[in-house]
Amino acid sequence: MILVDIYVPSVGNTYDFRLDEEEKISAIIEEISELIGQKEHCQIVGDIKKLMLCSKKNQQILPKHSTLSANGIVTGSSLLLV
Helix, strand or coil: CEEEEEEECCCCEEEEEEECCCCEHHHHHHHHHHHHHHHCCCCCCCCHHHCCEEECCCCEECCCCCECHHHCCCCCCEEEEC
16 A cells, blocks of 8 residues: 555645555546545546546556556655546
């Protein structure tokens, strides 16, 4: 498990998450979306499959079929959910 910051521009907030670095990014995006929706008391509108998780440091979109560890994401990394 790693601790990361995830900024979500559509909500305008940054969230701290503890994530499994070996889980597929597609599953992580779904989990994050659901948790943010619960916290903000809103439902994410649109196609969840179009959401992307990005690395701020590397300025790259993380492949959904990959894992955080395979993309060099470690504790303290900052990510972006768009």
